[in-house]
Amino acid sequence: MEIIVKKFGGTSVSDLDHIQNAALRVKEAFEDGVRPVVVVSAMAGVTDQLLGGLKVKTLGADLRENDVVAATGEQMSAGIFALVLQGLGLKARSMMGWQVPVITSDRAGAAEIREIPPENLLKSLKAGEIPVIAGFQGVTDQGRITTLGRGGSDISAVAIAATLKAKRCDIYTDVPGIYTTDPNIVSKARKLDSISYQEALELAAVGAKILHPRAIALAVRFGVTIQVLTSYENRPGTMIMNAKDMKDERIVSGIACSDNEAKVSILGIRDEPGTVAAIFKPLADADISVDMIVQDVSKEDGLTDVTFTVDKDNLDQTLALIEKTKAATDFENLVSDRNVIKLTVVGLGMAGRAGVAQKMFTALGELGINIQAISASDIKISVLVKEVHQKDALKALHSAYGLDKR
Amino acid sequence: MEIIVKKFGGTSVSDLDHIQNAALRVKEAFEDGVRPVVVVSAMAGVTDQLLGGLKVKTLGADLRENDVVAATGEQMSAGIFALVLQGLGLKARSMMGWQVPVITSDRAGAAEIREIPPENLLKSLKAGEIPVIAGFQGVTDQGRITTLGRGGSDISAVAIAATLKAKRCDIYTDVPGIYTTDPNIVSKARKLDSISYQEALELAAVGAKILHPRAIALAVRFGVTIQVLTSYENRPGTMIMNAKDMKDERIVSGIACSDNEAKVSILGIRDEPGTVAAIFKPLADADISVDMIVQDVSKEDGLTDVTFTVDKDNLDQTLALIEKTKAATDFENLVSDRNVIKLTVVGLGMAGRAGVAQKMFTALGELGINIQAISASDIKISVLVKEVHQKDALKALHSAYGLDKR
Numbered sequence: 001m002e003i004i005v006k007k008f009g010g011t012s013v014s015d016l017d018h019i020q021n022a023a024l025r026v027k028e029a030f031e032d033g034v035r036p037v038v039v040v041s042a043m044a045g046v047t048d049q050l051l052g053g054l055k056v057k058t059l060g061a062d063l064r065e066n067d068v069v070a071a072t073g074e075q076m077s078a079g080i081f082a083l084v085l086q087g088l089g090l091k092a093r094s095m096m097g098w099q100v101p102v103i104t105s106d107r108a109g110a111a112e113i114r115e116i117p118p119e120n121l122l123k124s125l126k127a128g129e130i131p132v133i134a135g136f137q138g139v140t141d142q143g144r145i146t147t148l149g150r151g152g153s154d155i156s157a158v159a160i161a162a163t164l165k166a167k168r169c170d171i172y173t174d175v176p177g178i179y180t181t182d183p184n185i186v187s188k189a190r191k192l193d194s195i196s197y198q199e200a201l202e203l204a205a206v207g208a209k210i211l212h213p214r215a216i217a218l219a220v221r222f223g224v225t226i227q228v229l230t231s232y233e234n235r236p237g238t239m240i241m242n243a244k245d246m247k248d249e250r251i252v253s254g255i256a257c258s259d260n261e262a263k264v265s266i267l268g269i270r271d272e273p274g275t276v277a278a279i280f281k282p283l284a285d286a287d288i289s290v291d292m293i294v295q296d297v298s299k300e301d302g303l304t305d306v307t308f309t310v311d312k313d314n315l316d317q318t319l320a321l322i323e324k325t326k327a328a329t330d331f332e333n334l335v336s337d338r339n340v341i342k343l344t345v346v347g348l349g350m351a352g353r354a355g356v357a358q359k360m361f362t363a364l365g366e367l368g369i370n371i372q373a374i375s376a377s378d379i380k381i382s383v384l385v386k387e388v389h390q391k392d393a394l395k396a397l398h399s400a401y402g403l404d405k406r
Numbered sequence: 407m408e409i410i411v412k413k414f415g416g417t418s419v420s421d422l423d424h425i426q427n428a429a430l431r432v433k434e435a436f437e438d439g440v441r442p443v444v445v446v447s448a449m450a451g452v453t454d455q456l457l458g459g460l461k462v463k464t465l466g467a468d469l470r471e472n473d474v475v476a477a478t479g480e481q482m483s484a485g486i487f488a489l490v491l492q493g494l495g496l497k498a499r500s501m502m503g504w505q506v507p508v509i510t511s512d513r514a515g516a517a518e519i520r521e522i523p524p525e526n527l528l529k530s531l532k533a534g535e536i537p538v539i540a541g542f543q544g545v546t547d548q549g550r551i552t553t554l555g556r557g558g559s560d561i562s563a564v565a566i567a568a569t570l571k572a573k574r575c576d577i578y579t580d581v582p583g584i585y586t587t588d589p590n591i592v593s594k595a596r597k598l599d600s601i602s603y604q605e606a607l608e609l610a611a612v613g614a615k616i617l618h619p620r621a622i623a624l625a626v627r628f629g630v631t632i633q634v635l636t637s638y639e640n641r642p643g644t645m646i647m648n649a650k651d652m653k654d655e656r657i658v659s660g661i662a663c664s665d666n667e668a669k670v671s672i673l674g675i676r677d678e679p680g681t682v683a684a685i686f687k688p689l690a691d692a693d694i695s696v697d698m699i700v701q702d703v704s705k706e707d708g709l710t711d712v713t714f715t716v717d718k719d720n721l722d723q724t725l726a727l728i729e730k731t732k733a734a735t736d737f738e739n740l741v742s743d744r745n746v747i748k749l750t751v752v753g754l755g756m757a758g759r760a761g762v763a764q765k766m767f768t769a770l771g772e773l774g775i776n777i778q779a780i781s782a783s784d785i786k787i788s789v790l791v792k793e794v795h796q797k798d799a800l801k802a803l804h805s806a807y808g809l810d811k812r
Contacts, residue, residue, distance in 0.1 A: 062492050068485035068500045072478035079474035086468050094474045098504065099549055143505055 042073025151212020448479025557618020
């Protein structure tokens with residue numbers, strides 16, 4: 001019995017037409033001899049529409065009851081999806097988190113999956129049914145409803161693929177797969193046939209909207225191969241898998257572009273031990289994460305400049321917190337810039353290889369694009385540049401690393 | 407531990423303001439030393455809004471999946487109601503049908519309650535919580551979600567009151583109780599302090615929108631006292647109870663008025679054995695119920711007229727079915743009238759008492775109102791009159807039976 005988990009989320013279950021279309025993908029798989037297991041998200045907008053008007057969050061602090069309300073979205077789409085599959089002549093039945101059961105911790109709103117006993121699912125499959133599982137939700141061992149938090153349905157799907165030892169977990173989105181870079185910006189962007197878990201994690205972390213890093217991490221742990229693909233047509237997407245199982249060797253796999261960050265520069269600050277720490281401590285206390293820190297070489301007057309990035313959402317709070325340190329740190333000026341983007345080149349083949357960063361600096365330098373900050377790990381390099389350079393910079397890097405469509 | 411089940415439905419949970427208001431009623435009871443157990447319906451309109459747009463019924467014949475979708479409405483309102491109670495400083499928790507559990511038959515869409523083990527509810531009460539139960543839904547012994555069909559939440563509430571041996575089951579509606587007749591038509595209508603189960607059943611059956619006959623029948627069986635009252639203010643409503651426990655003696659309790667019926671007359675039909683049966687058989691086969699049958703005395707030509715009523719919804723089908731019998735029954739003419747109403751006088755004290763019907767005929771006769779058909783049982787008499795007479799007839803009967811407000 002070759003099982004493939006198929007997860008449909010957001011726009012691919014946003015209305016009945018989209019669900020019909022998603023159900024066709026399941027039918028094709030079934031007719032190919034695969035035993036599909038479906039996982040669904042809430043219909044995009046439906047839960048928000050209901051809860052938005054109610055502003056439930058302002059009422060109660062009991063996240064367990066919020067979970068009860070939130071879990072209705074997936075219950076509704078699971079029931080409807082099962083009905084649509086039946087309309088296509090297939091045997092299907094919905095299963096809520098408590099029916100599977102997806103046993104979780106009792107941390108409401110952000111529960112972690114503890115165990116998914118496979119018996120009920122296997123029984124349903126043996127009865128010739130296609131189980132349609134409400135994603136995002138689970139149940140505690142005390143029988144209370146929980147939800148998994150952000151990325152929840154992706155996590156449900158990967159966890160169910162793991163417990164069923166499924167051949168693959170297909171994650172259907174509204175794009176055909178993972179691209180070398182954003183095809184809306186760079187027309188020569190190519191869809192990748194495959195990408196390693198590590199690369200997918202880096203790309204997900206820097207804003208390429210693929211799937212939630214928690215879902216990828218779970219796939220790594222249980223060795224679940226993920227396919228990211230579109231529900232709009234029947235063709236292969238991008239496999240996320242173990243690097244050792246991948247065919248092609250390449251240095252760079254993709255270039256992500258994030259516009260979530262803002263740059264903060266503290267100018268004319270004393271270059272003494274403890275000064276920079278005095279600035280970053282209140283940010284850490286406020287749970288604001290700081291990225292891409294650059295400190296200039298100290299000038300003759302003993303002063304230096306410090307530059308870093310924070311999430312745009314946190315910029316105002318960051319500036320206010322730093323202003324409060326002025327009495328202690330005595331900096332000359334505080335400036336910020338929202339019009340920046342972070343370009344991140346990702347590739348397993350970069351690890352331990354010389355010249356990869358140099359290629360980036362050369363390509364951007366030839367265009368006269370100034371690099372405002374840099375950060376790097378084994379398999380990625382990120383640079384911060386002005387937002388106006390987005391398209392030119394992405395195109396140049398895409399060519400420089402040999403990623404252009406042939 | 408004095409338990410009172412409090413059921414809020416339809417408009418009393420239609421939005422957050424209404425739910426806040428309903429929750430106040432629960433708080434007042436709690437502060438009076440009562441242990442309330444809440445049962446809620448879906449927020450009026452919410453489920454319809456979602457499902458109406460989807461037209462799920464046209465998709466699948468599997469009522470079990472329709473039940474999964476439909477059950478989300480009560481899940482949502484139970485979660486929200488619990489949050490609102492918490493906002494008032496009370497301990498509350500929602501419970502779905504499967505969590506109580508409300509064990510039902512597996513007849514999807516119209517399941518019958520088999521058993522409600524009280525242990526989980528009692529445990530919740532002992533923990534100082536107010537359980538907020540999603541009405542209308544249950545679970546089979548196989549763990550599938552079911553719904554109870556029309557009147558479902560009322561039935562849930564009465565069944566839960568029975569299993570908990572509750573002192574009472576309060577059914578909150580948008581009217582303050584059960585009236586001697588419709589106060590929108592007759593200004594002298596009075597709210598009744600109490601009414602017997604049998605009277606409530608008769609009134610419910612003839613269109614006084616109180617609560618579902620199935621719920622009343624269940625209350626009779628388990629001896630549950632029901633109170634019908636409004637959630638808008640804190641004051642007593644109408645008790646539905648055993649006749650022997652009622653204080654006041656009266657002949658007539660109330661007069662219901664139904665505009666659901668249409669009159670059908672078959673004119674000039676042979677007055678022979680079997681002719682009338684030949685007309686009614688196809689109606690019975692089509693599951694159309696026939697009420698208030700009147701057959702005129704046979705005329706000299708051996709012909710007679712037969713008049714009866716059917717639900718307005720069934721009128722067109724009824725006429726078509728009768729037309730088909732024309733070859734066999736050879737009637738002269740078939741006429742129908744939608745502009746009729748049925749007035750029903752209900753009272754336990756009518757049983758075996760002479761003159762009650764006569765009072766009705768006299769009161770209507772004095773106004774020159776023609777009675778088109780009559781039907782009666784031990785505790786009620788119904789008459790069919792032209793719709794234009796509705797207000798005059800109701801006022802006259804209300805006075806004649808001594809029901810006017812003093």
